Amino acid sequence: MLARLFFVVVGLVAAGALGWHLADWPGATVGVALAAIGLQLIDLVSAARVLGWLRQSLEQDLSDPPRVMGAWREAADRMRRRMRQGNQKLDAAGAKLDSFLDAIQASPNGVMLLDAQGRIEWMNASACLHFDLDAEHDHLQHVANLVRDPLFADYLHAQMKAKPPAERAAAPSARPGPGNVVVAGSANAQGGGITLLRWTQAQSVLKVQLHPYGDGQRLLLSQDFTAMAKAESMQRDFVANVSHEIRTPLTVLAGFIETLQTLPLEDAERARYLDLMAKQADRQQALISDLLTLSKLEGRAxxxxxxxxxxxxxxxxxxxxxxxxxxxxxxxxxxxxxxxxxxxxxxxxxxxxxxxxxxxxxxxxxxxxxxxxxxxxxxxxxxxxxxxxxxxxxxxxxxxxxxxxxxxxxxxxxxxxxxxxxxxxxxxxxxxxxxxxxxxxxxxxxxxxxxxxxxxxxxxxxxxxxxxxxxxxxx
CATH class of the missing domain: 3.30.565.10 (Histidine kinase-like ATPase, C-terminal domain)
Known part of the structure; x- marks a missing residue:
């Protein structure tokens, strides 16, 4: 600013001196006036160039400012640096957003964003697979129209009507009275989600949860529990099979023992019964041996x-x-x-x-x-x-x-x-x-x-x- 002031003062003094030399005081006055008008015109032209540069569309390159003089040159340089820094921040934020979206896309859990009306704003590949949807074709479609499941429809309706956690915490607690309706299990359903059976490609078990965020929006999370459900089913079947396999020879042995204890038997019959009991004992021993072997194999490095x-x-x-x-x-x-x-x-x-x-x-x-x-x-x-x-x-x-x-x-x-x-x-x-x-x-x-x-x-x-x-x- 001091350099600009010095340049203006020097210009006016020089114009006045030149006018004084040519026509005394009237010439000096005219010279100073013409110099002021010239400096103002230069300033207006510089301002017009800078404003025209700023009016360019965002698609054009704003990194090269116009050639202007005075304070407008410094202003254009500062604007250019600010815009460069802003573009760098935008590029960094865009890269982080792309990385975040790539991570969500790679997640085995389904992620779906719903607006306040329950329409699909975005979903990852796992959510498309879980619900047999298309991310592009089903965009802004109401999720209840695409996932036709009564349990899911009831859960979605209850969650869309529920207040956000902040509003529920701020609201005063009400005791059940004549005008209050208490729904059993609603809190558990809101916190723990629901389990759905899907047959899109093969029978699968999905755990679905809805979480509020933003201005009435909802985050729909889905997790494939098929492997865990199968493992639990296999575990139940395994326990049932073990119990059955062990109980069968024990029942036979108990029956033979009761026969030997209560009935008078000849030596040949007694020997035959003892032989059958030995076979059942051998079978039970082989079963326990195989169970121990399998358990050691699964638990050993x-x-x-x-x-x-x-x-x-x-x-x-x-x-x-x-x-x-x-x-x-x-x-x-x-x-x-x-x-x-x-x-x-x-x-x-x-x-x-x-x-x-x-x-x-x-x-x-x-x-x-x-x-x-x-x-x-x-x-x-x-x-x-x-x-x-x-x-x-x-x-x-x-x-x-x-x-x-x-x-x-x-x-x-x-x-x-x-x-x-x-x-x-x-x-x-x-x-x-x-x-x-x-x-x-x-x-x-x-x-x-x-x-x-x-x-x-x-x-x-x-x-x-x-x-x-x-x-x-x-x-």
């Missing part, structure tokens, strides 16, 4: 890389057990044909006892269900991608396709009576699958009704080693 065993040494052990089991189960009728192949030089990194249990389970199932004279083939194979595969195939009756996917569930049986007669506990395949998963592998089941089945355990390449001349390398 995954096997490390410090334990390794040779496949052929383990194969000799389960081969001997398989021969004995086949001769015991099918003592009457033609003998079964058992073949064991592969495994030379193959080492597995992991727990030997777990793999022996898994392999034995598959072999014993094939022997029990193949019948007399059946064929059971056991093999170890190194696949082209380096994985190792243990496979057991038989020519038994096979399994219907609707049962194959559930065979590894606990206590799942295709034929309950036949499974119990064969001595199975219903946990063998569950244990086998758990062993495979603990080693990073998988259990594969292929079966054709009337032609036989094939059960395979895949071992990842990181846990398979081929040993040649004392040197180990990845399979």
């Amino acid at each position: 995954r096997p490390g890389t410090d334990e390794r065993f040779e496949v052929q040494a383990m194969a000799a052990e389960y081969q001997e057990q398989a021969q004995a089991l086949s001769e015991q189960v099918w003592a009457e009728g033609p003998p079964q044909q058992l073949s064991f192949e592969g495994g030379a030089g193959l080492h597995i990194v992991g727990s030997r006892s777990e793999w022996l249990s898994a392999c034995t389970n598959l072999i014993s199932n094939a022997i029990r269900y193949s019948g007399p004279g059946g064929r059971v083939n056991v093999s170890w194979t190194v696949l082209p991608d380096g994985q190792a595969e243990f496979a057991v195939s038989d020519n038994g009756p096979g399994i219907a396709p609707e049962h194959v996917a559930r065979l590894s569930e606990r206590f799942y049986r295709v034929d309950n009576s036949r499974s119990r007669e064969s001595g199975g506990t219903g946990l063998g395949l569950a244990i086998t699958r758990q062993v495979a998963q603990r080693h990073g592998g998988e259990l594969l089941i292929q079966s054709t009704l009337g032609k036989g089945s094939r059960f395979a355990l895949r071992v990842p390449a990181a846990r398979a080693r081929l040993v040649h001349d004392g040197q180990a390398k990845a399979a």
Whole structure:
């Protein structure tokens, strides 16, 4: 400002001096007047340029201010810096908003924004999937018209009429009287939400909650509880199955004991009853043993890389057990044909006892269900991608396709009576699958009704080693 004042004073003095030189006092007066008018015109032109620059639309580049003089030049520079700082803040806020929206889009929980009338303002991909909606097509549509569920409609209506938490806290509490209506469970519904069953793609369980925010707006949150609901259902079924499996032999034992205590029996009958009781006790002992094995597998840390065993040494052990089991189960009728192949030089990194249990389970199932004279083939194979595969195939009756996917569930049986007669506990395949998963592998089941089945355990390449001349390398 001092420089501008100095420039104005110098200009007026110079104009007055020039006028004085030309025409004495009248010339000096005219010179000062003309100089003042000229400076004012320059100031007006600068102001017009700056105002024209500011009137430009936001889509145009305002970073280059006009060339003006005096105070307007400083004002334009300051405006340019302020606008640059404002644009930087807007860009930073936009980047944060985009990052926030990306995070919400990546969330497995559904997020939906509703206006004061219940219309959809925005929703993420999970909410679209949960309610089978389209974010673009269903924008500003009323959510009650899209989610046709009576429970959801009642919950939405109650929540849209409810006051925000701040207003409820500020409002005086009223005691129930003749003019008050108390709705049981409304507070719990507001705080805990509701549970919906959806069949958009497959049956799913959704937990839905509404929260007020802003000026009458609502935040709708949805969470997929399908896996948890299935886990709870499996847990209930597991407890029920365990109780049933344990109660059955106990009931038989109690009946035999009561018979032995109350009836005079001959030695042959007593021996037969004791033999039946021993079988029931063995069955209960096998069931408890499998339950303990499964519990240990689920609660134990995954096997490390410090334990390794040779496949052929383990194969000799389960081969001997398989021969004995086949001769015991099918003592009457033609003998079964058992073949064991592969495994030379193959080492597995992991727990030997777990793999022996898994392999034995598959072999014993094939022997029990193949019948007399059946064929059971056991093999170890190194696949082209380096994985190792243990496979057991038989020519038994096979399994219907609707049962194959559930065979590894606990206590799942295709034929309950036949499974119990064969001595199975219903946990063998569950244990086998758990062993495979603990080693990073998988259990594969292929079966054709009337032609036989094939059960395979895949071992990842990181846990398979081929040993040649004392040197180990990845399979």
